[in-house]
Amino acid sequence: MSESSDAENRSNRFDRLPATPAEREVPGRVARSEVLDYWADRYGIPSETFDQKTFWEKGAGKIWVVDGDHPSPIAVEGLGMTCLRTRQEFWKPTTDFVQRFGELATDCVVVLSDDEAARFMSGDEQAVAWDGDWGYLIAARETAGDAVPLGVGLYTYGTLDSMVPKGRRR
Amino acid sequence: MGVNPLDRYESLVDDPTAFRAACDRPLPTTVRVNTIKSSAERTRRALDDEGVAYDPVSWADDLLTLPDSSPGDSWAFAHGWLHGQEEVSALPSLALDPQPGETVWCACAAPGSKATHTAALMADQGNVVANDSSLGRLSALRHNAQRLGVTATTVTRADARSYSLNPFAFDAFDRALVDVPCSCEGTVRKNPDVLTEWTMDHVESLAEIQTDILCRAVQATRAGGIVVYSTCTFAPEENEAVLDRVLAAEDCRVVEWDAPAGLETDPGITAWAGERYDPQVERATRVYPHRNDTGGFFCARLEVGA
Numbered sequence: 001m002s003e004s005s006d007a008e009n010r011s012n013r014f015d016r017l018p019a020t021p022a023e024r025e026v027p028g029r030v031a032r033s034e035v036l037d038y039w040a041d042r043y044g045i046p047s048e049t050f051d052q053k054t055f056w057e058k059g060a061g062k063i064w065v066v067d068g069d070h071p072s073p074i075a076v077e078g079l080g081m082t083c084l085r086t087r088q089e090f091w092k093p094t095t096d097f098v099q100r101f102g103e104l105a106t107d108c109v110v111v112l113s114d115d116e117a118a119r120f121m122s123g124d125e126q127a128v129a130w131d132g133d134w135g136y137l138i139a140a141r142e143t144a145g146d147a148v149p150l151g152v153g154l155y156t157y158g159t160l161d162s163m164v165p166k167g168r169r170r
Numbered sequence: 171m172g173v174n175p176l177d178r179y180e181s182l183v184d185d186p187t188a189f190r191a192a193c194d195r196p197l198p199t200t201v202r203v204n205t206i207k208s209s210a211e212r213t214r215r216a217l218d219d220e221g222v223a224y225d226p227v228s229w230a231d232d233l234l235t236l237p238d239s240s241p242g243d244s245w246a247f248a249h250g251w252l253h254g255q256e257e258v259s260a261l262p263s264l265a266l267d268p269q270p271g272e273t274v275w276c277a278c279a280a281p282g283s284k285a286t287h288t289a290a291l292m293a294d295q296g297n298v299v300a301n302d303s304s305l306g307r308l309s310a311l312r313h314n315a316q317r318l319g320v321t322a323t324t325v326t327r328a329d330a331r332s333y334s335l336n337p338f339a340f341d342a343f344d345r346a347l348v349d350v351p352c353s354c355e356g357t358v359r360k361n362p363d364v365l366t367e368w369t370m371d372h373v374e375s376l377a378e379i380q381t382d383i384l385c386r387a388v389q390a391t392r393a394g395g396i397v398v399y400s401t402c403t404f405a406p407e408e409n410e411a412v413l414d415r416v417l418a419a420e421d422c423r424v425v426e427w428d429a430p431a432g433l434e435t436d437p438g439i440t441a442w443a444g445e446r447y448d449p450q451v452e453r454a455t456r457v458y459p460h461r462n463d464t465g466g467f468f469c470a471r472l473e474v475g476a
Contacts, residue, residue: 066322067321068271068295068296068297070324070338074337076325077325077326078312080324082316096250099249099250099317100206100319117245121248143246143249144213144219145215148216167313170248
């Protein structure tokens with residue numbers, strides 16, 4: 001099925017992202033290829049991870065990832081899970097996305113001590129040791145021998161600001 | 171104040187004293203491991219790492235009881251690896267036995283424990299159509315599905331009795347899980363108010379709704395597909411009587427389902443309060459609280475005719 005025919009973003013339905021920027025009909029809507037490149041280039045999450053997934057926009061810039069495909073547009077209450085906020089200078093992954101797929105990341109993952117992780121989960125800003133890229137990082141902690149993602153933190157000037165939404169804080 | 175509805179069931183259970191004593195005790199705290207994000211084995215190691223005590227549930231690898239903490243206390247919960255869920259409420263998804271890639275309807279899905287369990291059993295591949303009629307309850311469902319990382323889902327808001335497949339490209343479900351609103355007698359260990367609020371009028375009006383929802387599920391499921399009907403009540407009016415009416419109205423049959431080894435269950439009953447039911451309802455599963463120290467539950471597996 002083709003993309004939205006009336007060429008605008010609507011808040012009450014989901015529209016599948018175009019495969020590439022060349023197929024874009026709705027101004028400002030990102031393409032699937034750009035989303036896959038973002039996960040791969042910034043976080044090292046392999047694009048094949050999403051071979052069976054499709055990406056959708058509902059509401060300006062809010063991107064959803066769902067298993068399999070559906071007719072587009074589709075008017076339902078929810079489609080898979082929110083994964084990314086676009087239509088802003090720096091794209092921002094969701095907490096739920098990094099908890100689900102962030103273990104596959106090889107870059108931009110800051111591993112916190114349990115004390116730092118506790119501050120992070122309470123929504124606080126804190127100084128952390130990090131010499132990689134600035135911007136949105138995956139914050140993780142070690143458990144059962146793995147670095148396991150907790151959420152997204154915004155790193156600037158030596159400080160990590162927790163992006164954990166109020167409903168997930170503890 | 172009316173009669174205690176539990177009095178009605180003393181003739182059905184093997185040990186009425188133990189049944190009543192179990193109904194008076196608080197329920198153990200149980201969690202389900204969210205296998206979309208972590209295996210049961212890794213989750214147990216993580217709980218060991220952080221010093222959270224747990225006991226395995228004998229009949230299910232991915233269920234744990236927590237003797238001295240709440241579900242939300244652990245790091246494992248913060249990672250989205252655990253979901254607070256009463257152990258018997260894991261039964262209907264197991265009875266449904268959904269396969270990766272299938273399209274499954276959860277007719278009354280909120281707040282989403284069974285829908286997310288269903289998605290996990292499908293390895294998060296396919297489409298769990300999680301429906302509920304209440305916007306408020308849907309918000310809890312969406313929160314849970316997101317937190318547990320479910321991508322194989324579509325959320326809809328509609329009256330399940332007149333459900334339409336219009337938004338979708340398919341014209342029938344492979345399976346349906348019909349976990350209906352009920353009088354909730356089986357949750358008495360969590361919420362004793364269910365007994366004081368109980369009336370026969372309420373049971374009868376629920377039974378009508380339950381029958382209509384189950385009929386719609388049978389109609390919306392492909393020939394040879396599976397429909398699981400479940401409640402958390404002991405009331406035969408909402409259990410076997412509903413199956414009896416749907417068996418008469420729709421092309422379907424109740425099929426054998428072996429409850430997990432280690433879980434003590436009882437068969438459905440074929441007679442109650444002067445009524446006789448289709449003998450097939452005996453293939454349904456009753457779970458009484460005193461048999462496994464759980465809540466009460468009822469579950470039946472139906473196959474849709476050709």
